[in-house]
Structures are given as C-alpha cells and as structure tokens.
Amino acid sequence: MIRTSGLSKKYGDMFAIKDINLDLGEGDLFGFIGPNGAGKTTTMRIIATLLEPSWGEAYVCGHAVQLNPKEIRRLVGYMPDFFGVYDDMTVIEYLEFFAAAYRINGPARRKRCDEMLEIVDLDFKRDAYANTLSRGQTQRLGLARTLLHDPQVLLLDEPLSGLDPRARIEMRNLLRKLGQMGKTIIVSSHILPELADICNKVGIIDRGVLEVNATVNDVMRQVREYNVLVVQPAEIVDLSKMSDLLEGHPKVRGVEVGDSEIRVILNRDVEDYSDLPALLIQSGIRVRQFREEELNLESAFMALTKGTAVRM
Numbered sequence: 001m002i003r004t005s006g007l008s009k010k011y012g013d014m015f016a017i018k019d020i021n022l023d024l025g026e027g028d029l030f031g032f033i034g035p036n037g038a039g040k041t042t043t044m045r046i047i048a049t050l051l052e053p054s055w056g057e058a059y060v061c062g063h064a065v066q067l068n069p070k071e072i073r074r075l076v077g078y079m080p081d082f083f084g085v086y087d088d089m090t091v092i093e094y095l096e097f098f099a100a101a102y103r104i105n106g107p108a109r110r111k112r113c114d115e116m117l118e119i120v121d122l123d124f125k126r127d128a129y130a131n132t133l134s135r136g137q138t139q140r141l142g143l144a145r146t147l148l149h150d151p152q153v154l155l156l157d158e159p160l161s162g163l164d165p166r167a168r169i170e171m172r173n174l175l176r177k178l179g180q181m182g183k184t185i186i187v188s189s190h191i192l193p194e195l196a197d198i199c200n201k202v203g204i205i206d207r208g209v210l211e212v213n214a215t216v217n218d219v220m221r222q223v224r225e226y227n228v229l230v231v232q233p234a235e236i237v238d239l240s241k242m243s244d245l246l247e248g249h250p251k252v253r254g255v256e257v258g259d260s261e262i263r264v265i266l267n268r269d270v271e272d273y274s275d276l277p278a279l280l281i282q283s284g285i286r287v288r289q290f291r292e293e294e295l296n297l298e299s300a301f302m303a304l305t306k307g308t309a310v311r312m
C-alpha cells in the first residue's frame with residue numbers, strides 16, 4: 001500500500017530525511033515516532049504528493065508520487081498537524097463544504113457527512129459552530145474531513161497532540177477502529193507510549209534517519225537480547241555519579257538517569273551481571289533495589305535506540 005525506497009529530502013546542506021525505506025500493507029497501523037524536526041511531516045507530505053523528494057521513490061498502491069499525483073490524492077487522506085476551521089460554519093456545513101470539493105453531490109453528500117460524523121462520534125455537535133469545538137472535537141472533525149472521500153491510506157500528523165487524557169483515549173480507539181476497517185495508516189507522534197499499544201508496526205526517526213523500523217513483535221523479539229536493570233539507591237545520592245560508575249563498563253550498553261533510580265541497559269546477550277552491584281557498593285553507594293526490568297515496548301525501544309527514544 002505504501003512503499004518508499006531511499007526517500008530523501010534535502011534543504012540546502014541539511015537532510016530533512018535521508019534514505020527512508022518503508023513497506024506498509026493493508027491494515028497496517030504504523031506508529032511514526034520522532035522528536036520535533038525529525039522528519040515525520042516531511043515524509044508524510046512527500047507520500048501525500050504535497051512535497052517533492054530530492055531523491056528516492058515513494059509509491060501508494062503501486063502509483064509513484066511523482067508520476068501519478070492525481071490518483072494518489074484520491075487514495076490518500078492527509079491530516080496535517082494544524083488545520084484551521086472556518087468561522088461562521090457549523091460542523092455539518094464544514095464537512096459538506098469539503099465533500100463538495102471532493103465532488104460528492106446530491107443526497108449522497110449529506111449521507112456521507114452524517115456517516116463520517118457517526119464514525120468520529122461527533123453527530124451530537126453537527127449544528128454547533130466549528131470554531132466552538134474543543135481541541136479533541138476539532139481533531140475528530142479533521143479526521144472526519146480526511147475520511148470523506150473514503151481513502152484507503154491515511155496519513156495523520158500528530159492527531160493526539162494537545163488532547164486531554166480522555167480525548168486521547170477516544171482518538172486512539174478511533175484509530176484502532178480505522179485500522180480494523182483495513183485502512184493503511186501512518187500516525188505520527190513525538191511520544192512513544194501513546195502509540196505503542198495501538199500500532200502493529202513502528203518506526204523511530206531521529207534527525208531524518210529511520211533508526212528503528214519493524215513490527216512491534218520483531219522489536220520485542222530483538223530486544224529480549226538486551227536486559228535492562230533498574231537500580232535504586234537506599235539513600236539520596238547523585239544519580240549521575242551512579243550512572244558514571246556503570247556507563248563505561250564493558251557489559252553496559254547505556255544508562256538512563258530517572259528521578260529516583262537509574263536504568264542500566266546491558267549489552268546483547270549479557271546474562272551474568274553480578275559484578276555490577278559490587279561496583280556501586282565499593283564506591284560507598286548503598287543499593288535498595290537491583291532488579292531486571294519487566295519488558296515493555298517503551299523500554300524495548302529505549303534499548304534499541306540506546307536511549308534516544310525516551311529523551312524525545
């Protein structure tokens with residue numbers, strides 16, 4: 001459904017994205033994670049045919065972005081991270097305006113708009129002015145607008161940003177529902193945990209480079225080779241001192257300093273780490289807890305990206 005190969009975009013001397021290879025099929029929900037300025041929007045805008053790549057190729061349902069942009073726009077629904085709603089337009093008028101732009105005419109137009117409002121659970125606001133909606137409701141209206149022409153592929157740029165916890169849950173459920181409808185979805189975020197449990201594939205992009213690109217299951221499998229230890233001192237100590245003591249050890253891949261504990265990522269296949277607590281104790285640090293961390297997706301990514309993912 002979506003395939004890119006060596007996709008790159010350069011502005012002057014700087015690569016906004018470099019050599020991005022993606023391969024997403026029907027029903028894939030791809031979590032595209034990266035800090036601000038990492039290249040998520042650039043990638044999505046190229047796939048949506050709104051921006052030309054400097055090199056490389058991108059295909060949607062077999063159509064090349066550069067050769068067949070018209071066809072691709074029919075197949076793709078792109079929701080930008082910020083979009084305006086017009087004053088003096090009700091929710092239903094807003095949707096009908098865009099439906100008309102998609103040449104959905106006659107009685108089918110109202111029917112289609114009503115269906116979209118139902119999918120995004122906004123029918124109760126159909127006659128409210130669009131500019132009076134909350135941020136979460138506005139995002140859902142944006143999604144309804146993106147779905148109007150029944151695109152097979154959805155490119156959603158930070159649809160969860162700025163939402164309160166409840167609106168976030170509603171939007172996540174909605175994304176799940178769209179995935180179950182067989183749509184291929186790229187959804188970007190700079191926060192990993194909010195996407196981790198709804199996606200089946202994930203990519204982590206940092207400074208234009210796709211550092212991780214795998215199915216969630218593969219990531220979990222790969223990461224079992226890395227053990228993560230949680231170390232908590234018995235009294236208040238300088239955690240960066242603890243980190244310094246362990247950081248250069250040959251069994252240690254990286255150390256992440258938290259508020260009251262540190263997380264030590266061990267190198268691949270290290271199972272015996274019994275010499276590590278001794279290092280701390282010899283330096284006069286009393287240790288309350290020294291345990292293996294339970295594996296979750298977030299720590300998996302942290303191990304794979306040597307900690308860059310959690311510092312986003």
Ligand SMILES: Nc1ncnc2c1ncn2[C@@H]1O[C@H](COP(=O)(O)OP(=O)(O)OP(=O)(O)O)[C@@H](O)[C@H]1O
Nearest residue numbers: 011015016034035036037038039040041042043190
């Ligand atoms: N028109 C442009 N001219 C020059 N540089 C640009 C342009 N558009 C984007 N960039 C740069 O390309 C890089 C990638 O930007 P992009 O918007 O794709 O990041 P992003 O991951 O979507 O970030 P955010 O989460 O902040 O939206 C950034 O360093 C950005 O400053």
